[in-house]
Amino acid sequence: MAQTAEAPVTPPPSLHDERVGRKSLLVRFLARPEAGAIAGAIVIYVFFFIIASPFRNANSFASVLYVTSTYGLMATPVALLMIGGEFDLSAGVAVTSSSLTASLFAYEFTTNAWVGVLVALVLSLFIAFLNGWIVVRTGIPSFLVTLGTFFMLQGLNIALTQTITNQVASPDISTLQGFSSARVVFSGSFTIGGVNIRTSVIYWIVFVLIATWILLRTHIGNWIFSAGGAPIAARAVGVPVARVKIGLFMAVGLMAWFTGMHTLFLFNTIQTSQGVGNEFVYIIAAVVGGCLLTGGYGSAVGAAIGALIFGMVNQGIVYAGWNPDWFQFFVGVLLLGAILLNTFIRRRAEAAA
Amino acid sequence: MSTPQDVPAGKHAARDAESQDTVSQGTVSHGSQQPRHGNGNGNGTSGVPLVRLTKAGKRYGAVIALSDITMEVGAGEVTCVLGDNGAGKSTLIKIIAGLHQPSSGTYEVEGTEVSFDSPRAALEMGIATVYQDLAVVPLMPVWRNFFLGNEVRKGLRMNIPFMKKTCKEELLAMGIDLRDVDQPIGTLSGGERQCVAISRAVHFGAKVLILDEPTAALGVKQSGVVLKYIIQARERGLGVIFITHNPHHAYPVGDRFLLLNRGKSLGYYEKSQITRDELTGLMAGGAELEQLSHELEGVGGAASELAHALETDVSGGHQSAAE
Numbered sequence: 047m048a049q050t051a052e053a054p055v056t057p058p059p060s061l062h063d064e065r066v067g068r069k070s071l072l073v074r075f076l077a078r079p080e081a082g083a084i085a086g087a088i089v090i091y092v093f094f095f096i097i098a099s100p101f102r103n104a105n106s107f108a109s110v111l112y113v114t115s116t117y118g119l120m121a122t123p124v125a126l127l128m129i130g131g132e133f134d135l136s137a138g139v140a141v142t143s144s145s146l147t148a149s150l151f152a153y154e155f156t157t158n159a160w161v162g163v164l165v166a167l168v169l170s171l172f173i174a175f176l177n178g179w180i181v182v183r184t185g186i187p188s189f190l191v192t193l194g195t196f197f198m199l200q201g202l203n204i205a206l207t208q209t210i211t212n213q214v215a216s217p218d219i220s221t222l223q224g225f226s227s228a229r230v231v232f233s234g235s236f237t238i239g240g241v242n243i244r245t246s247v248i249y250w251i252v253f254v255l256i257a258t259w260i261l262l263r264t265h266i267g268n269w270i271f272s273a274g275g276a277p278i279a280a281r282a283v284g285v286p287v288a289r290v291k292i293g294l295f296m297a298v299g300l301m302a303w304f305t306g307m308h309t310l311f312l313f314n315t316i317q318t319s320q321g322v323g324n325e326f327v328y329i330i331a332a333v334v335g336g337c338l339l340t341g342g343y344g345s346a347v348g349a350a351i352g353a354l355i356f357g358m359v360n361q362g363i364v365y366a367g368w369n370p371d372w373f374q375f376f377v378g379v380l381l382l383g384a385i386l387l388n389t390f391i392r393r394r395a396e397a398a399a
Numbered sequence: 400m401s402t403p404q405d406v407p408a409g410k411h412a413a414r415d416a417e418s419q420d421t422v423s424q425g426t427v428s429h430g431s432q433q434p435r436h437g438n439g440n441g442n443g444t445s446g447v448p449l450v451r452l453t454k455a456g457k458r459y460g461a462v463i464a465l466s467d468i469t470m471e472v473g474a475g476e477v478t479c480v481l482g483d484n485g486a487g488k489s490t491l492i493k494i495i496a497g498l499h500q501p502s503s504g505t506y507e508v509e510g511t512e513v514s515f516d517s518p519r520a521a522l523e524m525g526i527a528t529v530y531q532d533l534a535v536v537p538l539m540p541v542w543r544n545f546f547l548g549n550e551v552r553k554g555l556r557m558n559i560p561f562m563k564k565t566c567k568e569e570l571l572a573m574g575i576d577l578r579d580v581d582q583p584i585g586t587l588s589g590g591e592r593q594c595v596a597i598s599r600a601v602h603f604g605a606k607v608l609i610l611d612e613p614t615a616a617l618g619v620k621q622s623g624v625v626l627k628y629i630i631q632a633r634e635r636g637l638g639v640i641f642i643t644h645n646p647h648h649a650y651p652v653g654d655r656f657l658l659l660n661r662g663k664s665l666g667y668y669e670k671s672q673i674t675r676d677e678l679t680g681l682m683a684g685g686a687e688l689e690q691l692s693h694e695l696e697g698v699g700g701a702a703s704e705l706a707h708a709l710e711t712d713v714s715g716g717h718q719s720a721a722e
Contacts, residue, residue, distance in 0.1 A: 265550035275536040284548035
């Protein structure tokens with residue numbers, strides 16, 4: 047209609063607006079979800095670098111990275127799930143369930159180790175699917191649903207292994223066919239410049255990059271943020287929120303399987319009680335890395351740095367020669383500190399935006 | 400109502416006159432009381448209204464939520480639905496938006512009778528609903544919100560530069576000049592957020608916009624901003640169904656007014672058939688107010704003064720209608 051009449055006053059739009067003052071680099075950095083975690087990681091690194099001389103050694107840092115990667119592999123999907131607005135308390139024992147399934151199946155049926163690996167994959171994905179499906183179908187908070195699966199899996203881990211093997215650990219599977227190739231794939235290591243690095247570190251970094259790419263560059267990432275941030279609004283504009291959430295639970299299941307396979311092929315045998323408590327480590331890593339408990343905000347890189355902080359403290363205490371009994375106390379301090387710092391930073395960033 | 404540079408008053412009047420002319424076949428003056436209902440030829444473009452409800456009703460079991468509602472909106476028109484809480488506005492929106500089917504009467508889109516089984520189906524026919532609170536994800540950047548659910552993809556990933564640019568352009572076309580489409584949408588004002596939701600609906604091919612109380616939670620100035628965008632949407636040739644309980648917001652932008660009370664139509668008016676005061680009187684429950692004023696008069700004293708005030712308020716509307 048008469049729309050054209052006012053067209054000339056419309057300036058050509060550009061992505062840059064003169065009113066967007068040059069936000070200082072610091073403000074822009076602080077507005078990132080992982081800002082607090084990066085600052086914390088630097089402080090903790092410097093701290094242990096100064097007080098614990100073995101910490102300065104490249105090999106011991108490689109082992110810090112290794113410990114980090116075992117937690118970080120799981121912290122990555124747990125962070126995505128948290129951004130998507132859900133929890134998975136069964137994530138820790140799901141890792142052990144996966145290893146036990148693979149080893150018991152392959153051992154009892156004397157199959158190739160890879161058959162056990164595949165059975166474990168199917169089972170892990172199925173359990174994760176059930177978690178997600180119950181949550182989206184019933185609307186019961188995932189905290190409760192996965193608390194239920196946590197106890198069920200833990201019970202199954204111990205009881206079934208006991209029934210089958212009469213022991214509290216899975217049998218040694220290192221003699222099975224396909225074991226050595228699976229070990230190369232899941233639990234390999236290589237040496238660069240005299241430093242021995244486990245491949246799980248590389249896997250971890252790759253998965254963090256993939257997760258970051260999905261979150262920030264694909265429409266799936268958009269859907270994950272919206273599913274956690276405002277599920278009703280998201281559904282109203284056509285985002286398949288239920289499918290996104292189930293998919294996120296299954297991503298946790300997938301990584302639980304991967305981590306489980308890594309542990310299994312590294313140690314040949316698995317303790318049935320293993321993994322309990324790790325679910326909190328994953329959540330702590332995600333929260334320290336800037337994920338909001340309420341969903342809709344966070345980053346995979348943040349969770350990776352959260353895991354790194356955890357790994358540094360875990361190993362740093364040993365290198366510093368302290369009593370490792372203090373470890374959990376420090377983890378608690380870290381968590382509380384990170385939450386306070388994140389809250390503070392977010393308020394500042396929002397005010398600056 | 401709106402700032403001059405966005406919708407020049409003259410242009411607005413010209414548009415009004417133009418559409419009145421088409422309908423009333425060039426009758427005397429612009430201000431004439433000639434009604435233009437009856438044949439549904441209200442939009443002057445296609446002749447068929449975009450959305451028409453005929454004697455639509457909705458029952459939930461034994462509860463009659465809505466009965467005998469007839470209304471329409473054409474391209475380039477604003478139909479206001481007014482009513483107090485519980486009048487049936489939400490039920491009406493839900494029918495038009497495809498969340499519910501009417502239990503009686505017909506629902507036509509561009510002349511074809513439809514029965515939507517989901518909001519998605521309505522959306523595909525170009526009927527988009529902008530809800531008051533549910534429109535956006537506060538922590539996500541403006542451009543991500545704008546394209547949420549309709550992301551532009553380039554292979555596996557999103558075409559982010561294109562989306563940012565389009566978002567900025569679309570918002571500018573609606574007269575929203577954002578500093579930065581990367582800021583979380585939660586940092587915008589309530590009015591701006593509504594407007595982003597509106598321009599998003601427009602961009603994705605909406606022909607009819609249903610706005611659910613867009614001004615309800617807003618201050619005076621912010622409401623003005625939203626009203627301005629309603630006019631913008633109308634100027635772009637969209638049909639707008641504007642749900643509100645505020646006649647002062649409805650009157651300046653509306654072409655038709657449907658008044659609801661307790662699930663029934665209190666009246667359906669062309670703008671030329673009703674004045675702002677009458678509309679206000681009706682909304683305030685004209686008859687009930689008169690009753691109240693009589694009761695107050697009976698009490699005497701200060702109450703009867705109030706009664707007088709009420710009476711002038713109500714009858715004032717009638718007088719101006721008679722003019």
